[in-house]
Amino acid sequence: MMEKVLAAYCAAHNVTNPIERDDLAMLILELFDMGSREEEALLAELIKRRPMPAT
Incomplete structure (x- = not known):
């Protein structure tokens, strides 16, 4: 799921940079540990915490 x-x-x-992907994976693990247990909730929290800059 993660x-x-x-x-x-x-x-x-x-996102293609392996280091950035690793950082995102760690954040997803933290969010899971804090209680986000469904894909949609994890993705929403990830977007809130790591929005991409406007181009």
């Missing part, structure tokens, strides 16, 4: 969230976020925001 891998799906990471893949969805990275695809939507064109």
Whole structure:
């Protein structure tokens, strides 16, 4: 489930840098530990905490 969230976020925001992906994976783990247990909730929290800058 967490891998799906990471893949969805990275695809939507064109994240390809392995270091940034690792940072996002750690954040997803933290969010899961804090209680976000569903894909939609994890993705929403991830977007809140790591919005992509406007281009």
